[in-house]
Amino acid sequence: MQNTSLDLARLAAMDTAEALRLLKGVRDAALAGRRPQVGPRTDIDESWQRMLRGGVDPDKDRRAGVLPLEEIERRRLTSPLLEVLPVLRDGLVSIADAAQHIMVVSDAEGRLLWREGSTAVLRKGDGHGFVLGADWSEGVVGTNGVGTALVTRRPVQVHSAEHFVSTHHTWTCAGVPVTDPRDGKLIGVVDISGPLSTMHPATLALVTSVTRLAEAELRNRHHETLDRLRSAAAPLLGRIGGRALAVDANGWPAAVTGMAPPGRLALPKSVRAGRLWLPSLGMCAVEPLPGGWLVRVEDGAGPVVPGRVVLDLSRPRRPSVRVSGGFGSWAYELSPRHAELLYLLALHRDGRSAAQLAEDLFEDRTRTVTVRAEMSRLRRHLAQVLAHRPYRFAEELEVEVVMPERPGDLLPHSTAPAVRRARSARPADDA
8 A cells, every 4th residue: 555645845855866766666666556655646646547548658758740830820829828928928938947947838739839948948858859839648748747737637747757758757847727717628738847957846836826827817808808799789788678698709798688697608619690599598599799699588489398418528628518409409518527517417317415416526525515606507507407406417308428438538637536436447347
Protein backbone atom coordinates (compact mmCIF):
# COMPACT_ATOMS: atom_id res chain seq x y z
CA MET A 1 0.00 0.00 0.00
CA GLN A 2 1.14 3.57 -0.61
CA ASN A 3 1.88 5.28 2.67
CA THR A 4 2.32 8.81 1.41
CA SER A 5 1.92 10.83 -1.77
CA LEU A 6 4.34 13.29 -3.29
CA ASP A 7 3.66 17.01 -3.15
CA LEU A 8 5.27 19.87 -5.03
CA ALA A 9 6.61 21.65 -1.95
CA ARG A 10 8.51 18.54 -0.95
CA LEU A 11 9.95 18.15 -4.44
CA ALA A 12 10.98 21.82 -4.61
CA ALA A 13 12.86 21.51 -1.32
CA MET A 14 14.95 18.65 -2.67
CA ASP A 15 18.18 18.79 -4.60
CA THR A 16 17.35 18.52 -8.33
CA ALA A 17 19.18 15.20 -8.74
CA GLU A 18 17.54 13.79 -5.61
CA ALA A 19 14.05 14.78 -6.78
CA LEU A 20 14.71 13.23 -10.18
CA ARG A 21 15.83 9.94 -8.61
CA LEU A 22 12.77 9.83 -6.37
CA LEU A 23 10.34 10.53 -9.20
CA LYS A 24 11.99 8.01 -11.50
CA GLY A 25 11.68 5.39 -8.77
CA VAL A 26 7.98 6.14 -8.39
CA ARG A 27 7.44 6.00 -12.16
CA ASP A 28 9.42 2.78 -12.57
CA ALA A 29 7.34 1.13 -9.85
CA ALA A 30 4.10 2.27 -11.48
CA LEU A 31 5.18 0.96 -14.89
CA ALA A 32 6.09 -2.39 -13.31
CA GLY A 33 2.75 -2.62 -11.50
CA ARG A 34 4.33 -2.27 -8.04
CA ARG A 35 3.11 -0.02 -5.22
CA PRO A 36 5.94 2.29 -4.12
CA GLN A 37 6.15 3.47 -0.53
CA VAL A 38 5.79 7.04 -1.80
CA GLY A 39 3.04 7.23 -4.39
CA PRO A 40 2.44 9.66 -7.28
CA ARG A 41 -0.01 12.53 -6.97
CA THR A 42 -3.58 11.61 -7.91
CA ASP A 43 -3.75 13.53 -11.20
CA ILE A 44 -0.39 12.11 -12.26
CA ASP A 45 -1.31 8.55 -11.30
CA GLU A 46 -4.60 8.72 -13.21
CA SER A 47 -2.82 10.15 -16.26
CA TRP A 48 -0.22 7.36 -16.16
CA GLN A 49 -3.02 4.80 -16.06
CA ARG A 50 -4.61 6.43 -19.12
CA MET A 51 -1.28 6.24 -20.93
CA LEU A 52 -0.83 2.55 -20.06
CA ARG A 53 -4.34 1.75 -21.28
CA GLY A 54 -3.78 3.78 -24.45
CA GLY A 55 -0.51 2.06 -25.30
CA VAL A 56 1.72 5.16 -25.13
CA ASP A 57 5.37 4.07 -25.15
CA PRO A 58 7.05 5.45 -21.98
CA ASP A 59 10.49 5.43 -23.59
CA LYS A 60 9.73 6.73 -27.07
CA ASP A 61 9.62 10.42 -27.95
CA ARG A 62 6.61 10.32 -30.25
CA ARG A 63 5.65 13.49 -32.12
CA ALA A 64 2.75 14.28 -34.41
CA GLY A 65 3.17 16.41 -37.51
CA VAL A 66 3.52 20.14 -36.90
CA LEU A 67 0.75 22.26 -38.40
CA PRO A 68 1.70 24.42 -41.39
CA LEU A 69 2.04 28.14 -40.74
CA GLU A 70 -1.19 28.93 -42.60
CA GLU A 71 -3.17 26.62 -40.31
CA ILE A 72 -1.49 28.01 -37.18
CA GLU A 73 -2.47 31.52 -38.26
CA ARG A 74 -6.04 30.44 -39.04
CA ARG A 75 -6.41 28.88 -35.60
CA ARG A 76 -4.95 31.96 -33.95
CA LEU A 77 -7.39 34.28 -35.69
CA THR A 78 -10.42 32.15 -34.78
CA SER A 79 -9.37 31.46 -31.17
CA PRO A 80 -11.10 33.40 -28.36
CA LEU A 81 -7.69 33.41 -26.67
CA LEU A 82 -6.47 35.98 -29.20
CA GLU A 83 -8.68 38.55 -27.44
CA VAL A 84 -6.91 38.04 -24.09
CA LEU A 85 -3.35 37.43 -25.26
CA PRO A 86 -2.28 40.89 -23.95
CA VAL A 87 -3.53 39.91 -20.46
CA LEU A 88 -1.52 36.68 -20.56
CA ARG A 89 1.60 38.45 -21.82
CA ASP A 90 1.41 41.18 -19.19
CA GLY A 91 0.97 38.67 -16.39
CA LEU A 92 3.36 35.92 -17.40
CA VAL A 93 5.95 36.63 -20.08
CA SER A 94 8.26 38.95 -18.12
CA ILE A 95 8.12 36.68 -15.06
CA ALA A 96 8.67 33.60 -17.19
CA ASP A 97 11.65 35.20 -18.90
CA ALA A 98 13.26 36.14 -15.58
CA ALA A 99 12.64 32.65 -14.16
CA GLN A 100 14.06 30.90 -17.24
CA HIS A 101 10.61 29.72 -18.32
CA ILE A 102 8.52 30.19 -21.43
CA MET A 103 4.79 30.85 -21.74
CA VAL A 104 2.94 28.56 -24.13
CA VAL A 105 -0.73 28.83 -25.17
CA SER A 106 -2.50 25.90 -26.83
CA ASP A 107 -5.93 25.44 -28.36
CA ALA A 108 -8.49 22.89 -27.13
CA GLU A 109 -6.84 20.13 -29.19
CA GLY A 110 -3.45 20.65 -27.57
CA ARG A 111 -1.89 22.39 -30.58
CA LEU A 112 0.61 25.07 -29.55
CA LEU A 113 -0.44 28.44 -31.01
CA TRP A 114 1.78 30.92 -29.13
CA ARG A 115 5.01 30.67 -27.16
CA GLU A 116 7.11 33.49 -25.71
CA GLY A 117 9.82 33.99 -23.11
CA SER A 118 13.49 33.19 -22.59
CA THR A 119 15.34 32.71 -25.88
CA ALA A 120 17.59 30.06 -24.33
CA VAL A 121 14.59 28.11 -23.02
CA LEU A 122 12.79 28.42 -26.36
CA ARG A 123 15.78 26.67 -27.94
CA LYS A 124 15.60 23.92 -25.30
CA GLY A 125 11.88 23.62 -25.99
CA ASP A 126 12.70 23.02 -29.65
CA GLY A 127 14.59 19.93 -28.58
CA HIS A 128 11.47 18.55 -26.89
CA GLY A 129 9.27 19.28 -29.89
CA PHE A 130 7.68 22.09 -27.87
CA VAL A 131 7.24 24.21 -30.99
CA LEU A 132 4.45 26.17 -32.65
CA GLY A 133 1.89 23.90 -34.26
CA ALA A 134 2.98 20.81 -32.33
CA ASP A 135 0.40 18.44 -30.83
CA TRP A 136 0.87 18.14 -27.05
CA SER A 137 -2.26 16.16 -26.31
CA GLU A 138 -1.85 13.29 -23.84
CA GLY A 139 -2.43 10.60 -26.43
CA VAL A 140 0.56 11.82 -28.43
CA VAL A 141 3.23 12.87 -25.90
CA GLY A 142 1.97 11.37 -22.65
CA THR A 143 1.44 13.13 -19.31
CA ASN A 144 2.28 16.84 -19.62
CA GLY A 145 1.07 20.26 -18.52
CA VAL A 146 -0.89 20.94 -21.72
CA GLY A 147 -2.47 17.59 -22.57
CA THR A 148 -3.24 16.49 -19.01
CA ALA A 149 -4.87 19.83 -18.17
CA LEU A 150 -7.09 19.43 -21.26
CA VAL A 151 -8.24 15.99 -20.11
CA THR A 152 -8.82 16.77 -16.43
CA ARG A 153 -9.99 20.38 -16.98
CA ARG A 154 -8.01 21.25 -13.85
CA PRO A 155 -4.70 23.09 -13.29
CA VAL A 156 -1.82 20.63 -13.21
CA GLN A 157 1.90 20.84 -12.61
CA VAL A 158 4.03 18.08 -14.13
CA HIS A 159 7.60 17.88 -12.89
CA SER A 160 10.46 15.83 -14.30
CA ALA A 161 9.73 12.07 -14.21
CA GLU A 162 6.04 12.78 -13.62
CA HIS A 163 6.06 13.11 -17.41
CA PHE A 164 5.12 9.67 -18.69
CA VAL A 165 7.63 9.74 -21.56
CA SER A 166 11.22 9.57 -20.33
CA THR A 167 12.65 12.08 -22.84
CA HIS A 168 10.71 14.86 -21.07
CA HIS A 169 12.21 14.20 -17.62
CA THR A 170 14.49 17.24 -17.84
CA TRP A 171 11.42 19.49 -18.23
CA THR A 172 8.90 20.99 -15.82
CA CYS A 173 5.57 22.59 -16.70
CA ALA A 174 2.43 24.05 -15.13
CA GLY A 175 -0.71 24.21 -17.25
CA VAL A 176 -4.13 25.73 -16.59
CA PRO A 177 -7.18 25.09 -18.81
CA VAL A 178 -9.09 28.12 -20.07
CA THR A 179 -12.89 28.02 -20.24
CA ASP A 180 -14.89 30.48 -22.33
CA PRO A 181 -17.45 32.01 -19.92
CA ARG A 182 -19.82 32.63 -22.83
CA ASP A 183 -20.54 28.94 -23.45
CA GLY A 184 -18.56 27.02 -20.84
CA LYS A 185 -16.42 25.32 -23.47
CA LEU A 186 -12.77 24.52 -23.01
CA ILE A 187 -10.79 26.71 -25.43
CA GLY A 188 -7.18 25.94 -24.56
CA VAL A 189 -4.41 25.81 -21.99
CA VAL A 190 -1.98 28.42 -20.67
CA ASP A 191 1.30 26.77 -19.70
CA ILE A 192 4.58 27.86 -18.14
CA SER A 193 7.45 25.48 -18.89
CA GLY A 194 11.19 25.31 -18.45
CA PRO A 195 14.22 23.24 -17.48
CA LEU A 196 14.03 20.98 -14.45
CA SER A 197 16.09 23.29 -12.22
CA THR A 198 13.55 26.15 -12.60
CA MET A 199 10.69 24.33 -10.87
CA HIS A 200 8.88 26.28 -8.13
CA PRO A 201 5.71 25.12 -6.29
CA ALA A 202 4.12 28.59 -6.64
CA THR A 203 4.30 28.56 -10.45
CA LEU A 204 0.94 26.83 -10.82
CA ALA A 205 -0.76 29.37 -8.56
CA LEU A 206 0.67 32.22 -10.65
CA VAL A 207 -0.50 30.72 -13.95
CA THR A 208 -3.93 30.02 -12.45
CA SER A 209 -4.32 33.62 -11.28
CA VAL A 210 -3.38 35.12 -14.63
CA THR A 211 -5.61 32.66 -16.49
CA ARG A 212 -8.56 33.66 -14.30
CA LEU A 213 -7.86 37.31 -15.20
CA ALA A 214 -8.03 36.35 -18.87
CA GLU A 215 -11.35 34.59 -18.34
CA ALA A 216 -12.65 37.69 -16.53
CA GLU A 217 -11.68 39.81 -19.53
CA LEU A 218 -13.65 37.48 -21.80
CA ARG A 219 -16.60 37.83 -19.44
CA ASN A 220 -16.40 41.64 -19.55
CA ARG A 221 -16.37 41.59 -23.34
CA HIS A 222 -19.37 39.28 -23.31
CA HIS A 223 -21.32 41.75 -21.14
CA GLU A 224 -20.53 44.51 -23.63
CA THR A 225 -21.88 42.34 -26.45
CA LEU A 226 -25.09 41.69 -24.49
CA ASP A 227 -25.50 45.43 -23.94
CA ARG A 228 -25.36 46.02 -27.71
CA LEU A 229 -27.88 43.24 -28.34
CA ARG A 230 -30.17 44.67 -25.65
CA SER A 231 -30.15 48.08 -27.32
CA ALA A 232 -31.06 46.55 -30.67
CA ALA A 233 -33.78 44.25 -29.29
CA ALA A 234 -35.53 46.52 -26.77
CA PRO A 235 -37.69 48.46 -29.31
CA LEU A 236 -38.80 45.20 -30.96
CA LEU A 237 -39.68 43.50 -27.67
CA GLY A 238 -41.73 46.52 -26.65
CA ARG A 239 -44.16 45.82 -29.53
CA ILE A 240 -44.55 42.09 -28.85
CA GLY A 241 -47.38 40.59 -26.82
CA GLY A 242 -46.84 37.42 -24.81
CA ARG A 243 -43.58 35.91 -23.70
CA ALA A 244 -40.42 36.64 -25.67
CA LEU A 245 -36.74 37.22 -25.15
CA ALA A 246 -33.62 38.20 -27.04
CA VAL A 247 -30.62 35.92 -26.53
CA ASP A 248 -27.12 35.85 -27.93
CA ALA A 249 -25.73 32.92 -29.92
CA ASN A 250 -24.88 31.10 -26.68
CA GLY A 251 -28.35 31.51 -25.16
CA TRP A 252 -27.58 34.31 -22.71
CA PRO A 253 -30.63 36.63 -22.38
CA ALA A 254 -30.11 40.30 -23.21
CA ALA A 255 -33.74 41.46 -22.90
CA VAL A 256 -37.07 39.86 -21.97
CA THR A 257 -40.78 40.67 -22.00
CA GLY A 258 -43.85 38.95 -20.53
CA MET A 259 -41.83 36.61 -18.28
CA ALA A 260 -39.30 36.58 -15.48
CA PRO A 261 -35.70 36.88 -16.72
CA PRO A 262 -34.43 33.31 -17.18
CA GLY A 263 -30.91 32.08 -16.82
CA ARG A 264 -28.97 30.99 -19.86
CA LEU A 265 -31.23 29.37 -22.45
CA ALA A 266 -29.97 25.98 -23.59
CA LEU A 267 -29.94 26.29 -27.37
CA PRO A 268 -29.25 23.29 -29.62
CA LYS A 269 -25.95 23.00 -31.44
CA SER A 270 -27.39 24.60 -34.56
CA VAL A 271 -30.22 27.15 -34.57
CA ARG A 272 -32.24 28.16 -37.59
CA ALA A 273 -35.13 30.55 -38.04
CA GLY A 274 -38.53 28.87 -37.65
CA ARG A 275 -40.24 26.77 -35.00
CA LEU A 276 -38.01 25.19 -32.37
CA TRP A 277 -38.70 23.06 -29.30
CA LEU A 278 -36.70 24.05 -26.23
CA PRO A 279 -36.88 21.85 -23.12
CA SER A 280 -37.12 24.85 -20.80
CA LEU A 281 -39.84 26.76 -22.73
CA GLY A 282 -41.63 24.35 -25.07
CA MET A 283 -42.41 25.27 -28.69
CA CYS A 284 -40.98 28.63 -29.77
CA ALA A 285 -40.72 30.76 -32.88
CA VAL A 286 -37.15 31.87 -33.54
CA GLU A 287 -36.03 34.84 -35.64
CA PRO A 288 -32.51 36.17 -36.23
CA LEU A 289 -31.30 39.39 -34.62
CA PRO A 290 -27.97 41.18 -35.08
CA GLY A 291 -25.74 39.23 -32.70
CA GLY A 292 -28.40 36.78 -31.53
CA TRP A 293 -31.96 35.49 -31.75
CA LEU A 294 -35.48 36.62 -30.95
CA VAL A 295 -37.33 33.76 -29.22
CA ARG A 296 -41.14 33.92 -28.92
CA VAL A 297 -42.84 31.32 -26.73
CA GLU A 298 -45.88 29.73 -28.39
CA ASP A 299 -48.06 29.56 -25.28
CA GLY A 300 -51.05 28.05 -27.13
CA ALA A 301 -49.09 25.29 -28.83
CA GLY A 302 -49.91 22.70 -26.13
CA PRO A 303 -47.46 20.43 -24.32
CA VAL A 304 -44.84 18.51 -26.26
CA VAL A 305 -43.56 15.40 -24.53
CA PRO A 306 -40.10 14.08 -25.39
CA GLY A 307 -39.77 10.33 -25.83
CA ARG A 308 -36.06 9.53 -25.80
CA VAL A 309 -32.85 10.87 -24.25
CA VAL A 310 -29.35 9.87 -25.33
CA LEU A 311 -26.52 10.83 -22.99
CA ASP A 312 -23.36 10.66 -25.11
CA LEU A 313 -20.21 10.26 -22.99
CA SER A 314 -18.17 8.61 -25.74
CA ARG A 315 -16.15 11.77 -26.43
CA PRO A 316 -14.30 12.52 -23.18
CA ARG A 317 -13.97 16.27 -23.77
CA ARG A 318 -17.43 16.91 -25.26
CA PRO A 319 -20.25 15.13 -23.42
CA SER A 320 -23.67 15.92 -24.81
CA VAL A 321 -27.36 15.10 -24.46
CA ARG A 322 -29.85 14.56 -27.27
CA VAL A 323 -33.60 14.75 -26.67
CA SER A 324 -36.03 13.51 -29.33
CA GLY A 325 -39.77 13.11 -29.79
CA GLY A 326 -42.61 14.20 -32.04
CA PHE A 327 -41.05 17.67 -32.34
CA GLY A 328 -37.85 16.29 -33.87
CA SER A 329 -34.58 16.25 -31.97
CA TRP A 330 -32.55 18.69 -29.90
CA ALA A 331 -28.90 18.34 -28.83
CA TYR A 332 -26.89 20.25 -26.26
CA GLU A 333 -23.27 20.09 -25.13
CA LEU A 334 -22.97 19.56 -21.38
CA SER A 335 -20.76 21.13 -18.76
CA PRO A 336 -18.58 18.67 -16.81
CA ARG A 337 -20.76 18.89 -13.69
CA HIS A 338 -24.01 18.44 -15.61
CA ALA A 339 -22.54 15.44 -17.42
CA GLU A 340 -21.72 13.88 -14.04
CA LEU A 341 -25.23 14.48 -12.72
CA LEU A 342 -27.00 13.06 -15.77
CA TYR A 343 -24.73 10.02 -15.70
CA LEU A 344 -25.60 9.38 -12.06
CA LEU A 345 -29.33 9.79 -12.72
CA ALA A 346 -29.07 7.40 -15.68
CA LEU A 347 -27.48 4.84 -13.36
CA HIS A 348 -30.30 5.27 -10.84
CA ARG A 349 -33.54 5.47 -12.79
CA ASP A 350 -35.53 5.30 -9.54
CA GLY A 351 -33.98 8.64 -8.57
CA ARG A 352 -31.47 10.13 -6.14
CA SER A 353 -31.98 12.56 -3.29
CA ALA A 354 -29.76 15.62 -2.92
CA ALA A 355 -27.90 13.85 -0.10
CA GLN A 356 -27.33 10.75 -2.23
CA LEU A 357 -26.01 12.83 -5.13
CA ALA A 358 -23.73 14.70 -2.72
CA GLU A 359 -22.37 11.35 -1.58
CA ASP A 360 -21.88 10.26 -5.20
CA LEU A 361 -20.12 13.50 -6.19
CA PHE A 362 -18.19 14.55 -3.09
CA GLU A 363 -18.36 11.62 -0.65
CA ASP A 364 -20.06 14.12 1.66
CA ARG A 365 -23.83 13.86 2.17
CA THR A 366 -23.95 17.35 3.75
CA ARG A 367 -23.13 19.19 0.51
CA THR A 368 -26.77 19.30 -0.56
CA VAL A 369 -26.81 23.07 -1.22
CA THR A 370 -24.27 22.66 -4.02
CA VAL A 371 -26.19 19.74 -5.50
CA ARG A 372 -29.54 21.55 -5.38
CA ALA A 373 -28.07 24.63 -7.07
CA GLU A 374 -26.61 22.55 -9.92
CA MET A 375 -29.79 20.52 -10.31
CA SER A 376 -31.82 23.73 -10.45
CA ARG A 377 -29.67 24.96 -13.35
CA LEU A 378 -29.88 21.59 -15.08
CA ARG A 379 -33.67 21.38 -14.72
CA ARG A 380 -34.02 24.86 -16.23
CA HIS A 381 -32.34 23.47 -19.35
CA LEU A 382 -34.23 20.15 -19.27
CA ALA A 383 -37.53 21.06 -17.63
CA GLN A 384 -39.58 18.37 -19.40
CA VAL A 385 -36.91 15.72 -19.09
CA LEU A 386 -36.02 15.78 -15.39
CA ALA A 387 -38.30 15.38 -12.39
CA HIS A 388 -37.53 15.97 -8.71
CA ARG A 389 -38.34 14.61 -5.25
CA PRO A 390 -36.26 12.59 -5.87
CA TYR A 391 -34.21 13.88 -8.81
CA ARG A 392 -34.70 11.52 -11.76
CA PHE A 393 -35.41 11.21 -15.45
CA ALA A 394 -39.12 11.37 -16.24
CA GLU A 395 -40.56 7.87 -16.01
CA GLU A 396 -41.96 7.77 -19.57
CA LEU A 397 -38.58 8.53 -21.15
CA GLU A 398 -36.33 5.99 -22.82
CA VAL A 399 -32.80 6.77 -21.62
CA GLU A 400 -29.64 5.54 -23.36
CA VAL A 401 -26.05 6.17 -22.24
CA VAL A 402 -23.31 5.96 -24.88
CA MET A 403 -20.12 5.05 -23.02
CA PRO A 404 -16.50 5.44 -24.19
CA GLU A 405 -14.80 2.31 -25.51
CA ARG A 406 -12.67 2.01 -22.37
CA PRO A 407 -14.15 2.49 -18.87
CA GLY A 408 -11.04 4.45 -17.91
CA ASP A 409 -12.01 7.19 -20.39
CA LEU A 410 -15.33 7.89 -18.68
CA LEU A 411 -15.52 11.61 -17.77
CA PRO A 412 -11.75 11.84 -17.15
CA HIS A 413 -12.12 15.30 -15.63
CA SER A 414 -14.33 13.97 -12.84
CA THR A 415 -13.14 13.48 -9.27
CA ALA A 416 -16.54 12.16 -8.14
CA PRO A 417 -16.11 8.87 -6.21
CA ALA A 418 -18.97 7.21 -8.12
CA VAL A 419 -17.38 8.08 -11.47
CA ARG A 420 -13.92 7.03 -10.33
CA ARG A 421 -15.28 3.63 -9.32
CA ALA A 422 -16.84 3.25 -12.77
CA ARG A 423 -13.56 4.25 -14.44
CA SER A 424 -11.63 1.61 -12.52
CA ALA A 425 -14.07 -1.18 -13.45
CA ARG A 426 -12.75 -3.75 -15.88
CA PRO A 427 -14.70 -4.39 -19.08
CA ALA A 428 -15.61 -7.86 -17.84
CA ASP A 429 -17.28 -6.32 -14.81
CA ASP A 430 -19.74 -4.57 -17.09
CA ALA A 431 -20.79 -7.70 -18.93
